[in-house]
Amino acid sequence: MQREELEPGAAALVVGPVEARRSFCLDRLSTADRSAVAVLPPDPAGVVEGYRRAGGEAPLTVVARDATTDAGRLESDDVRVVDVDAASLPAVGEATLATLGADGPAPPADRLWLADLSGPLERTSVQQVYRLLYILSEHVERVDGVGLYGLGPSVDGKTTGILGQPLDYQVTVRPGGAPTFGSPAGRIDGAP
Amino acid sequence: MTDETPGAGARVLIVEDERALAQLYASWLDDDYEVETALDGEAALEAYDGSEDVVLLDRRMPETSGDRVLEHIRDAGDDCRVAMVSAVTPDFDIYDMGFDDYLVKPVSREEFRDLVERMLRVSDYDEGLRRHFALSSKLALLRSHRSEAELRESEEYAALRAELDELDRELTEQVAEMAVEDIGAVLRDA
Numbered sequence: 001m002q003r004e005e006l007e008p009g010a011a012a013l014v015v016g017p018v019e020a021r022r023s024f025c026l027d028r029l030s031t032a033d034r035s036a037v038a039v040l041p042p043d044p045a046g047v048v049e050g051y052r053r054a055g056g057e058a059p060l061t062v063v064a065r066d067a068t069t070d071a072g073r074l075e076s077d078d079v080r081v082v083d084v085d086a087a088s089l090p091a092v093g094e095a096t097l098a099t100l101g102a103d104g105p106a107p108p109a110d111r112l113w114l115a116d117l118s119g120p121l122e123r124t125s126v127q128q129v130y131r132l133l134y135i136l137s138e139h140v141e142r143v144d145g146v147g148l149y150g151l152g153p154s155v156d157g158k159t160t161g162i163l164g165q166p167l168d169y170q171v172t173v174r175p176g177g178a179p180t181f182g183s184p185a186g187r188i189d190g191a192p
Numbered sequence: 193m194t195d196e197t198p199g200a201g202a203r204v205l206i207v208e209d210e211r212a213l214a215q216l217y218a219s220w221l222d223d224d225y226e227v228e229t230a231l232d233g234e235a236a237l238e239a240y241d242g243s244e245d246v247v248l249l250d251r252r253m254p255e256t257s258g259d260r261v262l263e264h265i266r267d268a269g270d271d272c273r274v275a276m277v278s279a280v281t282p283d284f285d286i287y288d289m290g291f292d293d294y295l296v297k298p299v300s301r302e303e304f305r306d307l308v309e310r311m312l313r314v315s316d317y318d319e320g321l322r323r324h325f326a327l328s329s330k331l332a333l334l335r336s337h338r339s340e341a342e343l344r345e346s347e348e349y350a351a352l353r354a355e356l357d358e359l360d361r362e363l364t365e366q367v368a369e370m371a372v373e374d375i376g377a378v379l380r381d382a
Contacts, residue, residue, distance in 0.1 A: 090379040097372045127325050134321065135375055138367055161332035
């Protein structure tokens, strides 16, 4: 599959080193029309700054652990911070889903970036993370948005293969290089 | 029974120590579900056999309380949805209670039926996600041990993919009916 960009409704596993993933995802996040949401970024302040630097103009919601300590400093008319217990995947899921719904304080998000699945994989199970991905990607598709789910390159192939199943693409990013768009790890789309 | 009723035919156990109320609740459901009633906590423990899809529990009952029945059900580890239907206004003690939903009495027929339908919808979706994960795991296993050419020629692989696609369509329809908090419940179940 040759592709250079993600179309509306698409969900992608973004695999690669932290900085390359962050750069790729912030660029896509900044193209939001309605609003964008960054979930569990390691540095909420840096994400807000990076989003603006990448040209993001739509409102941004940051769903982050211990974000309350930063909230006063980060929040503005178009930046909202939601504090969650990062160890609780259901809490993360509910807070994120709320940003995709029509009833939230910001317009429904059409760009979602879940920064790194490695932490949730360490704290919970592959099945629980899979459920979160499946549910989020389903909702992102319904709002014609784009969902980006970061994964470190050291995660084993089987786990990557399972987590990629409910998604449309696997994007491999590398420092200083162009991203590679492909099917989720080894999916054989042409199989009978 | 209507075909549209979520989980039509599901088994529902109603635990309520006021006989008239238990009968009223049962009458609200028994057109669509297989309903059993228990008039106190002890009767509930005897009636419960793990095959129930939904249990509706009064909290305040003589001797064995609804909270104790809930503990028993959770200790049994069965995949059963439990809602408390109680005059007791929820307090902070609910923090570590293992129920799925809570209705404060008095409840209307509509609220009661909505509660059951919602829990069965979550239950169906939860089961669908379990199957989805199992199918995805099988596919990933095959992909990691078989060549692309072998996968292309395999009817079994194609059948797994087709089953997954069909399940996808079913889950997409189901999730459209669910509220965010219900989806959160599904995440808690994994």
